Amino acid sequence: MSVTGRRAGTFCLLLVAALCAQATRVQVFEARSLNHNSANQRLTVERYARPRGDILVGDVAVTGSVPTRGRYAYKRGYTDGPLFAAVTGFASQAYGTTQLEGTEDDLLIGTDPRLGGWAVWDAVSRRQNPGGNVSTTLNRAAQEAAMRGLGAQKGAVAAIEPATGRILALASTPSYDPGSFAGSTSADQEAWNRLQTDPDQPMLNRALRQTYPPGSTFKVVTAAAALAAGVVTDPAAPTTAPFPYVLPGTTTPLVNDTAACDRPGQSLSAAMTASCNSVLGYLGVRTGLDAMAAMAENFGFNDPKLDMPVRPARSTFDTRMDQAQLALSSIGQFDTAATPLVMAMVAAGVANGGTVMRPQLVDKLTRSDGAVVRLMKPAVYRRALTPAVAGQVQKLMTDVVESGTGGNARIAGAVVGGKTGTAQHGVDNSGTPYAWFIAWAKPAGSDAVPPVAVAVVVADSDATDVSGGALAAPIARSVMRAVLGR
Known part of the structure; x- marks a missing residue:
């Protein structure tokens, strides 16, 4: 073979090697980024090429898959979409x-490896599981x-089964229909x-x-902390709480909403x-920041x-504040903030x-044929109180x-145990108060x-009496009655 031929052959081999290297780079090292590139529609087409699995409440599906005549064969459908939107999402x-x-x-969508029988064969045959x-x-x-x-009011509800942590209700209003924009048409975009x-x-x-701000519902946490720390040993005995109670380091008294506390x-x-701010603020300070933060x-x-x-969003109780701020935090004000989920906890x-x-x-989680892929089990989050202290708070x-x-x-x-809360907010507390209620029933x-x-x-409500007892307690009552079968 001539020198020219050998050189041409070597050059061709280098080209082949370069092409193999480029193909490997694209197909192996850049596959994930290319698959998830917003300009790549292949995965979206595959995602909606077949019916999507369902989300169930009890044994009834609250979702479905709707055939279309567009680029995507199916789109998501929802039965009672606004009722369950806070849970299903879209x-x-x-x-x-x-x-x-x-x-x-x-x-x-069927790509979870737990749905397949033999992962290697599924990958080779490119079989898509339902x-x-x-x-x-x-x-x-x-x-x-x-x-x-909740009706037309802005608000939310979270209900939990205490012994297991199972969420029984999760509601947010106003709600929306997730099916109204499940497709990709101009009507979906307008919705x-x-x-x-x-x-x-x-x-x-x-x-x-x-x-x-959870307002006075947080007083349950403060009471629990004071009892657990031994600041209060007998809930029925007089405390050393003064009246008026002046916030430490200030000349500002912590006022109450009723003369019964004065x-x-x-x-x-x-x-x-009576939901006395002065007493619970005082007890929060006596309990101390570390113990209060730990209980929260x-x-x-x-x-x-x-x-x-x-x-969920992070609920907050500051771990750095002075005693005046701690007193306010102990009655659910200052920077204390909570989701309804955490207050249900x-x-x-x-x-x-x-x-x-x-x-x-x-x-x-199950396969399409009902075979269980994963069964969730109750898990302890924290042991917050001894049974004796919990009984006192109950x-x-x-x-x-x-x-x-x-x-x-x-x-x-x-038997119902609860706590009302009316939380102030806005500049100089100018906003319409948040009406809270937390409770349990048996x-x-x-x-x-x-x-x-x-x-x-x-x-947000246009009611005349904006308080936890007037607005939130009746809603809690109806949810608890539904669980109790009453």
Whole structure:
């Protein structure tokens, strides 16, 4: 072979090697980035080429797949979309996925490796498994009661089964229909744009993604901390709380909302029943910042990864503040902020003898044929209180309902414990107060753990009496009645 031929052959081999190297780089090292490039429509076409798995409440699917005549063979459909939007989220051809539609997306579209029989054969044959199903922990009656109770008001409800952490209701109003923009047509785009510009923010998940000052509902945490730390040993005994109580380091007294609180030495029991700011603020300071912060964190505050599997916004209790700020934080004001989910965990932890369970929104994951892929099990989040202290806090909460500000939550034939809250906010507290109520309930005479704990916040209402007892307690009552079967 001539020198020229050898050179030509060598050059061709180098070209082949370069092409192989480039193909390897593209197909192996850049495959993921190219697959997920927004300009690559292949994955989206494949995603909607077949029906999507369903999200279930009980044994009933609340989602579906709708055949189309467009580029994508199917789009997502929803039955009672606004009722469950805070749980399902949306799956849109144009705008992606959220909530359970997002966290369980691989299972729902059939790419989760747990759905296949033999992963190697599935990869070689390019076989696509049918989408799996997600069974939620929701109680449909409780969810309906929550949405009906909130009505046209801006607000949210979170209800939990205390012994397991199973979420029974998760509601946010105003809501939206996730099916209205599930496709990729101009009508879907118009629906999306309307929702994005709506001043009432219907797509904001107020149960999980919005935090509010919890107001006097946080006094349950303060009472628990004071009892656990031994600052109060007998809830019925007089305390050393002065009146007026001047915020430490200031000349500003911590005022109460009722004259029933305006005397020194109030017991913790009387202070909780009448919701006395001065007493609980004083006890929070006596308990101390470290103990108060630790108790708040036992119930889910300051946890940035409280996944269930959806990740809620972080509820906050400051760990650096002076005593005046601690007094305000101890009555749920200053910078203290909570999601309804975390305040439901407060009520649930007290109801469960002081053990806080990790919140759980998914019951099980299954294949399309019903075979279980994963069965969720209850898990302890924190042991916040001893059973003895939890029992003392339970008694404080039942007194609030029986003879205090929470009377609108009473249920015939049931024992109900609760705490009202009316949280101030805005510049110089100029905003319409947030009306809160947290509670638990069980059948009268039962020694079992209460089957339901709930938190309700009404964030905006045109009612004349904007208070937790007037606005939020009746909603909590209807949700708890639904769970109790009453």
